[in-house]
Amino acid sequence: MENPVRAGSQWIMRAARWVRADFDGIAALATKLRDVPPVGWEGRYHFRGEEELTLRYLLALDALNFCFWPPSPATGEKWSVPGPGGGRLTGYFALAYALRQVAEADPSFFAPAALRRIGRDRVRDALGEIPLLPWRVRALQEVGEALFRFGSAQGFFARAQGSCRRLVELVTAHLPLFRDAALYRGREVLFHKRAQILCADLAGTFGGEGPGALRDLGWLTAFADYKLPQLLAAHGALVLHPTLAGRIRRLIPLAAGSPEEVELRAATVMAVEELTSTLRAGGRSVLPCEVDWMLWNLAQDRLPIPHPRVLTPFY
Numbered sequence: 001m002e003n004p005v006r007a008g009s010q011w012i013m014r015a016a017r018w019v020r021a022d023f024d025g026i027a028a029l030a031t032k033l034r035d036v037p038p039v040g041w042e043g044r045y046h047f048r049g050e051e052e053l054t055l056r057y058l059l060a061l062d063a064l065n066f067c068f069w070p071p072s073p074a075t076g077e078k079w080s081v082p083g084p085g086g087g088r089l090t091g092y093f094a095l096a097y098a099l100r101q102v103a104e105a106d107p108s109f110f111a112p113a114a115l116r117r118i119g120r121d122r123v124r125d126a127l128g129e130i131p132l133l134p135w136r137v138r139a140l141q142e143v144g145e146a147l148f149r150f151g152s153a154q155g156f157f158a159r160a161q162g163s164c165r166r167l168v169e170l171v172t173a174h175l176p177l178f179r180d181a182a183l184y185r186g187r188e189v190l191f192h193k194r195a196q197i198l199c200a201d202l203a204g205t206f207g208g209e210g211p212g213a214l215r216d217l218g219w220l221t222a223f224a225d226y227k228l229p230q231l232l233a234a235h236g237a238l239v240l241h242p243t244l245a246g247r248i249r250r251l252i253p254l255a256a257g258s259p260e261e262v263e264l265r266a267a268t269v270m271a272v273e274e275l276t277s278t279l280r281a282g283g284r285s286v287l288p289c290e291v292d293w294m295l296w297n298l299a300q301d302r303l304p305i306p307h308p309r310v311l312t313p314f315y
């Protein structure tokens with residue numbers, strides 16, 4: 001079955017007014033990507049241990065995998081935690097590492113009954129002053145609730161039967177904060193960013209074996225976060241309406257669910273589809289999620305324009 005994220009994004013881009021994919025820009029970026037080696041799983045900061053705990057950890061990780069930038073640009077620094085080598089980690093890797101330390105020091109944090117009724121103080125103890133704390137508390141409570149209902153993380157993930165599509169359906173059915181959808185011109189469109197990343201994280205963590213043996217990774221689209229549109233726009237693969245570009249440059253948050261925000265996400269998905277086809281036509285066999293990883297990796301370097309800011313628990 002076709003991924004609804006792909007079909008929805010295609011439909012949005014036919015009507016889009018704020019963002020367009022630029023085919024010369026995409027072709028130029030594809031040429032650059034041709035020489036980028038495949039990006040493997042970067043698991044240095046993740047927890048890996050006994051299977052049940054690892055699965056609980058991954059579900060919690062992707063439940064919290066959103067908004068790592070300071071809501072107030074004037075006062076806030078990007079959220080960070082001390083890393084293993086003395087420096088500081090930010091963003092996704094900071095979250096992976098902070099949760100790993102919790103898993104190692106106090107595995108009972110991830111017990112279904114504990115997560116179900118976790119409160120702000122416990123989350124703050126674990127993660128420090130992370131943005132959007134109330135959403136994160138709720139996200140963890142939902143993880144606890146789902147684990148409680150299924151009895152274990154192993155029981156939960158087993159229901160996916162090795163399929164990304166089923167895992168996305170499962171997660172979005174049982175954990176409301178994974179339901180990453182928007183209304184565009186009166187129609188519901190899906191992005192399922194964190195649910196789809198969970199599939200990639202699962203495959204990466206387990207090296208494609210055991211619970212990470214997912215047979216339909218090609219079903220996944222790009223994960224419509226805030227780093228990919230930043231990179232794509234910086235390379236001219238996406239062209240933004242000047243008003244939108246100006247707002248992003250001035251760090252003004254975009255309204256969640258606004259047409260410009262939804263179009264940016266759809267354009268990101270479609271640009272990655274186009275990059276994937278271009279690379280394939282050039283003889284390189286890649287999946288959209290692999291192109292996503294290449295781009296996300298490149299987006300870890302300093303970029304000439306800021307990333308779009310949307311206060312949302314979805315990405």
Ligand SMILES: Nc1nc2c(c(CN[C@H]3C=C[C@H](O)[C@@H]3O)cn2[C@@H]2O[C@H](COP(=O)(O)O)[C@@H](O)[C@H]2O)c(=O)[nH]1
Pocket residue numbers: 040041042043065066067068090091092093197204222223224225226227228292293296297300315
């Ligand atoms: N499109 C896309 N977005 C991704 C990821 C990942 C994690 N993947 C890695 C994990 C191990 C592997 O080796 C993977 O490469 C996180 N994010 C998103 O980025 C944003 C944070 O950015 P920053 O502040 O710079 O950490 C935030 O929205 C977060 O949800 C991805 O893969 N693709």
